Each structure stands twice: as C-alpha cells, then as structure tokens.
Amino acid sequence: MSDTKIKTMEEFAAVSGLSRPTVSKYFFDANSVRPKTRARIEDAIERYDYRPNIYAMNQNRRLTRTLGIVVPFLADPFFAEFARIIERLCIDAGFRPIVFSSHGEPDLEAENLKSLLAMKPSGALLAPLGRLSDRAALVNFTAEVPSILFDSNMDGIGEGFVGLDNNQSIGTIVRYLCESGQPPSFFEGKMAPNPNVQSKLEAYTQSMKQLGHEPHIVYAEGEGWDFESIGYNAGIRALQARDFPTNTILCGNDRLAVGFLAAAYEEGLRVGRGDGCALRVAGHDDHPFSRFTCPPLTTVSQDFDAIASKSVELLIGLFDDRTERPTERQTTLFDGRLVIRASA
Amino acid sequence: MSDTKIKTMEEFAAVSGLSRPTVSKYFFDANSVRPKTRARIEDAIERYDYRPNIYAMNQNRRLTRTLGIVVPFLADPFFAEFARIIERLCIDAGFRPIVFSSHGEPDLEAENLKSLLAMKPSGALLAPLGRLSDRAALVNFTAEVPSILFDSNMDGIGEGFVGLDNNQSIGTIVRYLCESGQPPSFFEGKMAPNPNVQSKLEAYTQSMKQLGHEPHIVYAEGEGWDFESIGYNAGIRALQARDFPTNTILCGNDRLAVGFLAAAYEEGLRVGRGDGCALRVAGHDDHPFSRFTCPPLTTVSQDFDAIASKSVELLIGLFDDRTERPTERQTTLFDGRLVIRASA
C-alpha cells in the first residue's frame, strides 16, 4: 500500500488513470464498467486504500444500497439469530444492512423508523412490535421505503409478509401432545408485548376444539420482555394453585417455557414423557438454547434460513426488477417443524 | 402537522423565521441557541416534521455525534445485553449509536471497523474478538477514532479499557467453591474464540495454588461460538471418561455451563449442593438466562450497568473535554459479585 493519502475521488481517478465519473460508476456498481477498467480501479484501491466518502456518496444517489433491518428486541436470541442470518444475506447480495432494535419500546420503534428513513435506505426488513406498534409510524415509513415484514404481520403494512404459519405450527404440536398423552393447556403472557400472541391463541383454541378437547388458557401476569421471569413467577403461582386441568402445558414461546421449567424444577415436579414424570412442557419457536434445557424442550422449530432468505429475496425483487411493484401484498407462510425432545 | 413539505434547511429556516446558520447550529447542539429560538425551531419541527439530510449534514461536520459499538457476537445474550445498555446510554447522552456485530469472524470485525471508519464516528466502544482479532485493523481504526475497549482488553489498543477483574471474580468463586465443598476443576473451550479465556485460566490456576489445591483444567473440544453445544458434547465425553477429580466444575462462562448442565442431566447426574447431588456446577458472567437453568446456576455476575456507564463516560470525556487526551491508557476493572444459586 502506498503511503500517499488519497482523499477525494478526483485524486483517486487521477492515480488510476481514469475519469471521476467512471470511478463513480464503478463504486455504485462494479460490474457497470469494463472488466479491464474494473481491474485497474481495484488495483488502485488496494494500493491506496481509498474509500469514497459515504456521506457525499449517498447525498445524491437514488439508490443507497443500504437496507434497514428492524427487530423488536435484539436481546432475544430468537431475533438475534434472525438478524444475524438476514444481515449475512444482505451483505452477500451486495447491500449494506443496518440493524435496529426497538428494545420492546414502541417509541423507540418509531424513532428507529425515522432514523432509518433519514438514511434513505433502498429497502427495509421489518419485524414490528405488532399490537403495540405505532401504526402511523409504520404507514409513514412504508409509504416511502419498500418494505417486507417478517415474523410479525400487520395488516396492510409493507409490500409483503414472510413468517410462520401459526395455525399449522400450533395445530401440529397440539395434535402431537393430544395423541401422545393428555391435551395441553396453553400458557401465555396476559399482556404479552411480543408479536403473534393473538394468532397463536386462536390457533390453539381452534385446534383443541377440532380434536374434541376443551381449550384451557392460563394467562401469566407480568409486563415486558422478560419472558423467562414471567414464565417462572406465573408458573410457580399456577402450579401451586393447580390451575392446569391436565399434566400437559404448551407455552406460547420457548422463553416462557424456560421460565416454566425452572418453576417446575423448584416445585419438585419432574418434567418429561417418562413414567416418573409429573408434567409435560412444550414450547414454540425453537430458540437457539432450547436444546439445552433440562429436560431438552419439545417445541416447534421455525426455519430461520427459509424465512430470512425468502424475505430478502422478496425485498430485493422489489427494486431490482424493472417490472412494476406487484399490486398485491404477498404473504408467504412457512410450516413449522415439530421438534420432539424429552420435555413432552 | 402541516402538509407543506419542507425539504431543505433553507426552507425550514424560512418557515421558522430564522436564518439557516442558526438552524444548522441548533441541529448540531440544541443548547447552543437561545431557549426562545430553540422553542421556535422545535415548534416548527413538530409542525413540518422536518429532519435535516444526514448525509449532507455529516459531510462537513467535524463531529458527527455518531458512536460506533462493535461487539464480537451479538447473538450471545451477554453481548446483546451489553449492547442494549450502551445504546441507551449513548442516546441519552445525545449521540447516535450504531451497533455492529462481528458474528465471531475476524474478517467481519475488520470489515465492520472499515465501515465504521467511513462513517467518521465521534468515537467508538469496542469489544474486540481478542486473540483472533486482526490487530492491524484495530490499530488502524483506533489511530483515527477515539475508542474505549470494553469487556475484552487488547494491549495498547484504544484510549482505555473497562471490564471485569478476572482475577478477583475467578478468585472469589474458586474460594467459595473450595470452602463450601471440593475444589473445582476448570472447564473451558480448547480453542475458545471468545475474549478473556486466557486471563480466566490464569486466574483459576493462581487462586487454586494460593488455596493449596492442584489446578485441574479440562479442555472442551469444538469450534465457534456455539458454547452450549460445546459444553454439552464435551461435557458428556468428560463425564463418561471421569475426567474430573472432584465433584465440582467451574465452567469458563455460563453458556458453557448451560451445555454442561444438559450433559449432566442426560447422564442422570443430579446437580446441586444438596445431599442427593452428584455434581456441583458453576459458571461465570451471569448471563441473562442463568437464573432459569435447572438448577439455577451459581455464577459470578458482572455489573453490566457499571461497566457500560463507565465506558460511555470515559469515551464521551475524550472528545467532550477541552483538555487534551490523557497520555496514559486508563484501565478500569470492576469486581464481579458472587451469585450463589442452587447449582453449586
């Protein structure tokens, strides 16, 4: 690397023996210049370690090639994993992803959308808070930025949605639990801030009825995203109060189940399928750590890769194509896969 | 909100009855203008929903008020929690934090630093990969951007370091384990990619010797950041091979311990302090979910808030002050706090 400091594209164009507009074109799309020209530029980049000023660059560009990713709560391993995969896919597709977490706060979500909007992103992948979201903020954002929603659907927001088919996934695990033992109660946060709660509740109720069982829902008190804590505290209470008519509990998500398992442990109740077990506990979502609970958690896994890939693919299709945007809002649902482990 | 679209600061200054330079000054520092002026501007912001173009803004600013946060692996709840707290502190201090995750890959870490450098951040809070880091990339970055390292120290990199006193924290839990039962073996990944591993190993060895016990380290095979998996697989192997001379195991971090607990469960070994227990297992770091393992994990907690606060405070002090940068690289170590739960 030469020690001459190249500061501007003008200087860089000079040392690479090209004109600035050509270099500018390269930096927007490396394939838009002749291979020989490209080689010369990339050679010079190596030598002088030049990078164009991103602020000056994006100021007038129509397409920034920046992609926004907004998740409701990044400290939740579920969304951390999602973000990680999506980020990688975006980079590989030649975009610059930027991840925002709303940390469970609707205000911050709205603020994130405003910040993101100011960055003039080419597109965005959004997992909104859902029920708690500031709908106006999302409408306002998606009006200007091509967006695909994932994991958490909101009617009429964005160009499409990719997520799990809750009916299928809940139906599958409910059927499994019923057929392999007693029908499950459903354990869910009362004022759960996370998405998909309502949809899961309905799916549970429906599939129980279909199988000829009476649905039984136990609501866990507690606010916020501290699901393990909520599951633990409410679990202790519900177990002591004998709130569950059967020996089987289906938790709304794996984190709730982790807390519930801790409660059962504390109460001296052995969890599992075996003879000596007092309780069967199942979760939903297959969080990264659910394989390692004691006992390992029976749950429904989402195909992170499939959902992430499809989301990114749909989004890029929105502005990559010459074709006009589809008039229809596309909804793509993936099936969950039953993961039978020792807990139920 | 009026429906007139204000696009430029010129127009915005006009409708607020001020000059553009004054408005510009406000957007850099809201307190740099008279309260009455500020009120007028903020009133107009409400009415017209105007936001300056961030690219044009940052193009010529000396101080962008952007802060970079780089963590080695965001899908690890430990770093997710750290990032969350730091992000909040930065926002409250009037900065725009941007979080990057290196996803455990040294190449991506270097790439993140380059991307961040291109954003001309006012400063950065870095938790480098450590042993695996591309040192040159960090040297290059910190030469241009005032940086504070946290959690993971690297000699001579950055203006300072804030983290845990591994000697104290490991020493404390080793002493506790020794005094309350048998002395612990240390269970750690063989090629662990995460920071602080070497430092913890040394602290363990030293404190064991100090207490008159023979150190015994069991290395877990396995690559990457899948610590639960590594802890589980290596745990199974080590338990079956009877690799542990005593009934007590201190794991290098809580995620490893979670995997190890799963292994013990699978092997039918009851973990805890009680009479019927075959094994005592302790962790380190107090991950957010360690309270909910079965049994709950005895560990050493880091004071996330204190470390995060101190890091941000140090960093902001670097460019907030008129005073020149301190010539000395500051190292601030916090004590860990022993968290005794049921597992040991």
Add this chain to the structure above:
DNA sequence: GGTTGAATTTTACGCGCGTAAAATTTTGAT
C-alpha cells in the same frame, strides 16, 4: 479496414448543508 454500439471522457451543474467572518440585533443587567 471500416462499421457500430458500448464504454469512457469532458464539461458543467447541483445536492444540502457546514462554517467562517463581519455586521447587526437582541438580551439582561445596570
């Protein structure tokens, strides 16, 4: 070698805002 379309260069303008310096106004206290 001539042709042709594609790639590149030249030229010129604009983006939206930062910033500096000097002129002017406002403020808060006397």
Add this chain to the structure above:
DNA sequence: ATCAAAATTTTACGCGCGTAAAATTCAACC
C-alpha cells in the same frame, strides 16, 4: 435608557460526489 456581551443574520465559499448530455475513444465484429 445605557451598554457590553451574547445571539443571530448576512454573505460567501466549499465539501465530495451524483448525474446528465455531448464528444470522444474503445472493442469486437463482419
């Protein structure tokens, strides 16, 4: 009302690059 200090306005220039259109050069083909 007076006055100095602080805040604001005016004026003017520059940042680094995008982009458009016309002129020129290039590459590949028959």
